[in-house]
Amino acid sequence: MNTSLYQNAVVERSRHPRFAGHPAVFDLHGRGANPLCGDAVDVFVTREGMHVAHESHGCAIMTASADLMAGAVAGKSPEEIAALRRSFETTVKTGRENPELGELNALAGVSEFASRIRCATLPWSALAEALDHG
Amino acid sequence: MVGETMSATLQHIDIAAIREDFPILSQQVHGKTFVYLDSGASAQKPRQVIDAMSYVMEAQYANVHRGLHYMSEKTSDAYEVVRDKVAAFINAGSRDEIVFTRNATESINLVAYTYGRTVLKPGDAVAVSQMEHHANLVPWQMLRDAHGTELRIIKITDSGEIDFNSMEEVFADGKVKLLAITQMSNVLGSYTPVERLAKFAHERGAKILLDGSQAIVHRKVDVQAIDADFYVFSGHKLYGPTGIGVLYAKAELLEAMPPFLGGGDMIASVSYEKSTWAKPPHRFEAGTPAIIETIGLGAAIDYVQGIGFEAIAAHEQVLTEHALATLDNIEGLRIIGRAQDRGGVISFVMKDVHAHDIATLLDRQGIAVRAGQHCAEPLMGRLGVTSTARASFGVYTLPEEIDALAAGLQRIRKIFA
Numbered sequence: 009m010n011t012s013l014y015q016n017a018v019v020e021r022s023r024h025p026r027f028a029g030h031p032a033v034f035d036l037h038g039r040g041a042n043p044l045c046g047d048a049v050d051v052f053v054t055r056e057g058m059h060v061a062h063e064s065h066g067c068a069i070m071t072a073s074a075d076l077m078a079g080a081v082a083g084k085s086p087e088e089i090a091a092l093r094r095s096f097e098t099t100v101k102t103g104r105e106n107p108e109l110g111e112l113n114a115l116a117g118v119s120e121f122a123s124r125i126r127c128a129t130l131p132w133s134a135l136a137e138a139l140d141h142g
Numbered sequence: 143m144v145g146e147t148m149s150a151t152l153q154h155i156d157i158a159a160i161r162e163d164f165p166i167l168s169q170q171v172h173g174k175t176f177v178y179l180d181s182g183a184s185a186q187k188p189r190q191v192i193d194a195m196s197y198v199m200e201a202q203y204a205n206v207h208r209g210l211h212y213m214s215e216k217t218s219d220a221y222e223v224v225r226d227k228v229a230a231f232i233n234a235g236s237r238d239e240i241v242f243t244r245n246a247t248e249s250i251n252l253v254a255y256t257y258g259r260t261v262l263k264p265g266d267a268v269a270v271s272q273m274e275h276h277a278n279l280v281p282w283q284m285l286r287d288a289h290g291t292e293l294r295i296i297k298i299t300d301s302g303e304i305d306f307n308s309m310e311e312v313f314a315d316g317k318v319k320l321l322a323i324t325q326m327s328n329v330l331g332s333y334t335p336v337e338r339l340a341k342f343a344h345e346r347g348a349k350i351l352l353d354g355s356q357a358i359v360h361r362k363v364d365v366q367a368i369d370a371d372f373y374v375f376s377g378h379k380l381y382g383p384t385g386i387g388v389l390y391a392k393a394e395l396l397e398a399m400p401p402f403l404g405g406g407d408m409i410a411s412v413s414y415e416k417s418t419w420a421k422p423p424h425r426f427e428a429g430t431p432a433i434i435e436t437i438g439l440g441a442a443i444d445y446v447q448g449i450g451f452e453a454i455a456a457h458e459q460v461l462t463e464h465a466l467a468t469l470d471n472i473e474g475l476r477i478i479g480r481a482q483d484r485g486g487v488i489s490f491v492m493k494d495v496h497a498h499d500i501a502t503l504l505d506r507q508g509i510a511v512r513a514g515q516h517c518a519e520p521l522m523g524r525l526g527v528t529s530t531a532r533a534s535f536g537v538y539t540l541p542e543e544i545d546a547l548a549a550g551l552q553r554i555r556k557i558f559a
Contacts, residue, residue, distance in 0.1 A: 014503065014557050023494065023558070045498055045514045046528045065528060067496035068558075121502055 013117035013124075014068065017076075021114075022068035027078030029061045038138030040130040042066075047127065049074050051134045058084050060135065067127055069118060074131035076112050086139045093132045100128045155453040161538045163188040163445075174508025177543045182328055182356060182487045182534030183512050185381045187442075194441035195383060198434050206433055207407055207424075221433050224440035225423070231443050232373060233364040234390055241389040241396070241423040242431055246355040247277040249374035249389035250322070252426060253351060254281035256399040257372075257391075258320075264290030266319040269312050269348075271296045271304060271334075272524050273327045276517040278353045282322060294318065298524070302330035302479035304339070313346045321350045325357035329516045329530065330479030331462075331487035333357065340369045349395070355379055359536070360458055360485045362451040365390055377435065381537070382442030386435035389426070396422035403428040446537075454537055458486045461535050461544065468548045474555060478530050486535035489516070492551070495558045497529040503557070504531075507550045509543075 034052040041048040047066030051074070053059070060081055062074040077096075081089050092109070099106050103119035118128045161167050164186045169176045178186060198220065204213035206221045229237045243249045258281075262268070268282045268291055286293045297308035304323075312318060321343040326333050336352055343350040351372035354363060358375040365373045370390070377386040391399075401408050401419055405428035410418040419425045446454070465488055469475055474493035492500060501513035512532045515522050522528060533547055 014499070019558060046519065046522065047496075047498075067498040069499070124498070124502055127498070 013115075013121065015114060015117070017111065017114035018068060018072040021072040021075045025062075025064070025071060025075040027061050027075050028063065030063050031061050034061070036138040038134040038136070038141075040134030040137070042126060042130060047130070049131050049134050051078075051131060051138050053135070053138050058082055058089070062131060062134075064131070066130075067124075069115070069124055069127040070130055073115055073128045074134075076114065077131050077135065080110065080112050081135070089135065089139065093136065096132060097129055100125050155449065155457045155537070157457070157538065157540060160188075160449065161540075163190065164538050165189060165192070167538060171508040171510070172506055174506075175546075177507075177509040177546050179533040179535065179539070179543065179547060180510045180512050181359075181536035181539070182379070182532065184378045184384070185359065185536050186538065187383065188381055188445050190445050191382055191438050191441045195434050195438040198437050203433070205430055217433060220437050220440075221431070224436050224443075227440050227443050228388055228390075231363075231447070232358075232388075232390055233366050235366060236393055238421070238423055239390055239393050239396065241391070241426045242436055243374075243387040243389050243426075244385055244432070245376040245378070245387035246353060246374040247376075247387075249372075249387050250278055250351070250353065251281045252389055252402045253372055253374075253391070254285045256402050256426075257395065258282075258285040258291065259289050260400055261395075261398065262289070262291050262319055265292070265317065267292035267294050267312075267317040268320045268322060269294045269296055269309075269318045270322050271324065272298045273302065273330060273332070273518065273521050274322075274324055275328050275353065275355070276519070277355075278322055278324060278351075279520070292317065296323070298332075302327065302332040302481045302484075304334050306342075309342060313342075313348070316347065318343075318346065318348050321348050322353070323350070324353040324355075325363075326354075326360065326485060326487070327479070327481075328356050328487060329489050329518050329521055329532065330481060331484040331489070331534075332479055332481030333361075333483040333485060335483070336368045336370070340371075344369065356485075356487060359446075360454065371395060377439040377442060380439070380442050381445055383435040383438040385432045386439045388439075391422075393422070396426070399426075401425050401428065405429045407431075449537060457537065458535060461539055461541060462486045462488070464541050465533065465535075465544045465547075468544055469551075472548060472551050472555065475551065478525055478527065486539070487532065488534070489530040489532045491527055491530050492555065492558075495554060497531040499558075500531045500551070500554055503554045504547070504550045507546075507553070509547055509550050511547070 035055045036053040038051050050063040052061045060078040064071040064074045100118045105113040105116045115128050204217045206218040225237045225240045228240045294312045297305040340350045349371040354375040373390040378384040408428040478489040497513035514529050
């Protein structure tokens with residue numbers, strides 16, 4: 009079966025996320041929810057060093073995406089994150105990997121699953137909400 | 143293991159011949175044999191339905207109930223014959239008790255909007271169960287908010303059956319005037335004891351509305367034997383087209399109900415000042431109806447009756463038992479709902495694998511299942527899950543397709559091991 013999307017990086021990061029949790033202290037919070045499936049992700053941002061933690065209640069794609077995102081945005085400015093989000097969204101829609109995305113390219117295969125692209129982009133919406141509105 | 147059950151099935155039903163009636167089943171998906179296990183969401187269509195609908199458009203089409211010309215009369219006849227077919231199909235007392243709607247959802251909304259706002263009074267209560275589809279919950283919430291009726295929820299047991307102790311409590315103060323309840327859960331596959339529920343409601347001065355969307359496909363329904371006051375279903379789950387549904391209601395109830403939508407076809411007389419209403423069922427069928435789809439529904443009913451419910455039930459029982467046994471053998475898989483009386487709708491969860499990942503990975507193997515909340519979000523909370531995967535069967539489903547599902551699930555388990 010074609011399981012390219014469910015390669016080790018995605019399954020691994022969904023099973024054993026590195027940035028999961030609800031920190032006691034944080035500066036900004038954002039939430040992404042998909043009413044169609046009931047999946048939801050909360051992101052907690054500490055501005056200093058742009059540390060992002062996430063609490064994910066959803067599928068492997070969403071959880072892995074949240075975790076890879078948290079790793080990718082660490083230390084970046086909101087402007088850099090906005091640019092990264094645009095690149096990431098292009099990649100998950102087109103399937104074209106992009107060198108500047110690094111580990112995030114693991115999700116490029118989601119482009120083959122039109123109904124699942126939202127799962128990959130949901131954590132990024134939550135992070136944007138946190139950065140825009142706190 | 144399959145051999146014995148297969149032959150038991152084949153005594154009742156020639157599945158190979160049935161499958162040839164469904165053109166879509168010979169397709170490939172992602173280069174794999176198409177295994178369709180999502181009939182509970184919508185069933186595939188047999189050639190007989192497709193042909194009946196094409197024939198109308200090619201050879202026998204005009205608007206109904208208005209033309210004085212040949213084509214309109216022929217089309218009106220073909221359309222109205224379906225009302226007789228539906229009445230016979232569910233054993234209604236009269237053809238005038240059959241109202242055509244868009245789907246079961248519209249049928250329930252029609253009852254909530256008309257019966258609900260006139261016969262039901264503020265302070266009266268409507269009772270539904272914990273395992274209703276949103277279609278049999280949200281309209282009653284809207285009625286509550288608009289009209290001041292109360293909405294009460296009847297509990298289900300952990301195995302997915304109606305809890306009659308909860309029924310007693312909900313009905314205890316005599317305020318419940320309508321019990322609106324499913325005949326078969328679209329999530330758990332449980333059948334509800336409809337005759338007992340009707341008797342229970344009637345003894346306490348309440349009417350009963352049955353959501354037959356799932357059950358009508360699997361079981362012979364006799365609304366008079368059940369003593370149902372209202373019965374609703376959709377055509378598209380019954381191998382018919384989308385866009386056509388049915389509301390059955392006892393004649394005296396329909397007679398007392400005001401119209402739902404206003405327009406042509408539903409009036410007796412119209413002046414600029416006021417209008418009077420046509421008699422049921424036309425009172426509830428404003429505007430040009432779904433003529434082609436209705437005729438398609440007629441063909442679907444003929445098709446199902448041609449197979450016969452005895453054969454359909456036997457086939458489904460074999461499939462369901464085979465599926466339960468097969469899925470139970472998969473490590474880490476849990477079937478949700480263990481009702482004694484159940485049919486070919488099976489929800490499950492797998493340890494460490496989200497339902498959507500299951501559905502996507504099965505899809506890549508050509509296997510279509512549904513995943514998510516199944517339009518039953520509150521039930522997911524009651525069951526303590528966020529979502530489930532669901533396999534549901536039709537007359538064309540093969541035991542081998544359940545084996546393909548099991549093999550696919552084993553592969554998924556390895557990916558997430």
